[in-house]
Amino acid sequence: MLAKVRINFEMMITCFFSVMKRSVKLIIIHLTSLSITFSLLSQAEEFKLNDIQMIGSHNSYKKSLNTEILALIAKQDAKKAAQINYSHPSLIKQLTIGLRHLEIDIVKDPEGGKFAYPVGEKLTQQVILTSAEREELNLPGFKVLHIPDVDFSSHCVLFQKCLDQLIQFSNEHPNHLPIVILMNLKESRTKLVDATPVLPFTAEDYDELDNVLLTAFKDKLITPNEIKGQYTTLEQAVLENGWPPIDKTRGRFLFILDGKSHQLNTYRNDHLSLKDRALFASYPEGEPEAALMIRNNPVTSLEEIKRLVDKGYLVRTRADSGAGSMSKTADVKLRTEQAFESGAQIISTDFYLGAPQVLPYDFVVGFKHGMLYRCNHKVRKEKCELAD
Numbered sequence: 252m253l254a255k256v257r258i259n260f261e262m263m264i265t266c267f268f269s270v271m272k273r274s275v276k277l278i279i280i281h282l283t284s285l286s287i288t289f290s291l292l293s294q295a296e297e298f299k300l301n302d303i304q305m306i307g308s309h310n311s312y313k314k315s316l317n318t319e320i321l322a323l324i325a326k327q328d329a330k331k332a333a334q335i336n337y338s339h340p341s342l343i344k345q346l347t348i349g350l351r352h353l354e355i356d357i358v359k360d361p362e363g364g365k366f367a368y369p370v371g372e373k374l375t376q377q378v379i380l381t382s383a384e385r386e387e388l389n390l391p392g393f394k395v396l397h398i399p400d401v402d403f404s405s406h407c408v409l410f411q412k413c414l415d416q417l418i419q420f421s422n423e424h425p426n427h428l429p430i431v432i433l434m435n436l437k438e439s440r441t442k443l444v445d446a447t448p449v450l451p452f453t454a455e456d457y458d459e460l461d462n463v464l465l466t467a468f469k470d471k472l473i474t475p476n477e478i479k480g481q482y483t484t485l486e487q488a489v490l491e492n493g494w495p496p497i498d499k500t501r502g503r504f505l506f507i508l509d510g511k512s513h514q515l516n517t518y519r520n521d522h523l524s525l526k527d528r529a530l531f532a533s534y535p536e537g538e539p540e541a542a543l544m545i546r547n548n549p550v551t552s553l554e555e556i557k558r559l560v561d562k563g564y565l566v567r568t569r570a571d572s573g574a575g576s577m578s579k580t581a582d583v584k585l586r587t588e589q590a591f592e593s594g595a596q597i598i599s600t601d602f603y604l605g606a607p608q609v610l611p612y613d614f615v616v617g618f619k620h621g622m623l624y625r626c627n628h629k630v631r632k633e634k635c636e637l638a639d
Contacts, residue, residue: 307352
């Protein structure tokens with residue numbers, strides 16, 4: 252009897268440890284699964300803003316030039332006429348196509364009306380502007396014009412109206428990849444006609460521009476302050492900490508000032524590391540504000556761009572120099588290939604799929620399968636998927 256009890260007791264102990272052993276295995280398997288999950292999540296979080304390449308448009312706001320004005324320009328300067336003979340669909344249409352980089356150029360018009368009656372209308376004796384456009388040009392504020400008096404047809408002549416369109420798209424597509432906006436601040440007038448003088452931008456104008464952007468975009472704006480964080484300089488933050496994870500930049504915008512040296516110096520004056528500014532800009536390596544570089548020719552700057560990308564900077568380049576460059580198609584194709592190969596994250600073109608000039612020139616700039624953004628092979632060595 253005692254032997255039987257002992258055997259039953261030993262069987263119970265054996266079963267108990269057997270169950271415990273299986274439970275431990277299950278716990279280990281579960282923990283391993285969690286570890287893999289967290290590892291994958293960690294990898295996803297490490298996918299950063301500089302890990303992508305995006306194709307965008309050049310002078311994105313530009314409508315086609317009036318044919319009679321174009322003919323007048325061609326008589327004076329055929330090369331210039333070819334250079335500016337291109338156009339784009341609306342900003343929202345471009346974003347809907349898949350572009351995530353746009354360019355918006357502004358001129359200063361604090362009182363309004365400075366560009367409401369362009370010389371081109373007088374020379375052609377045509378009414379080219381719509382009544383709504385003329386009414387907007389009479390309002391005070393920054394205006395969006397390619398070449399005042401000559402190439403003045405824009406999808407949004409008011410800067411604020413352009414911004415409203417960007418925000419509208421973003422609100423309708425809240426998970427979109429970050430949209431990078433390049434800005435030129437125009438301070439010189441054309442010599443093609445007796446053009447209206449263009450006003451220079453002052454320190455107060457830069458403050459106003461910042462205020463407009465910060466007010467319009469609020470937390471949708473990726474700012475130098477955010478990227479710098481607790482680091483000593485903006486450049487140090489970018490090179491040591493890197494750019495933010497892509498998921499923290501979705502539904503947001505990053506603005507770049509593409510300025511001449513005097514503009515860049517004025518913009519950063521009293522704003523070390525672009526403190527409290529709204530835009531990034533291209534400053535030389537080693538300076539506190541250096542985070543993003545503009546190198547527009549990927550052929551002559553190929554190795555430099557690769558080096559800058561490897562260090563952690565964002566780089567903007569151009570896959571072509573516009574319609575005027577298309578007389579040498581082989582050169583343009585090489586430039587496009589070099590732009591892709593360089594690893595530059597931001598690539599501008601006039602020949603994305605959907606641009607009006609694609610068909611007449613039979614040339615298109617795009618990644619594999621016509622995509623307009625992709626994982627950056629120069630930064631992201633492993634396979635990855637990128638969805639908008």
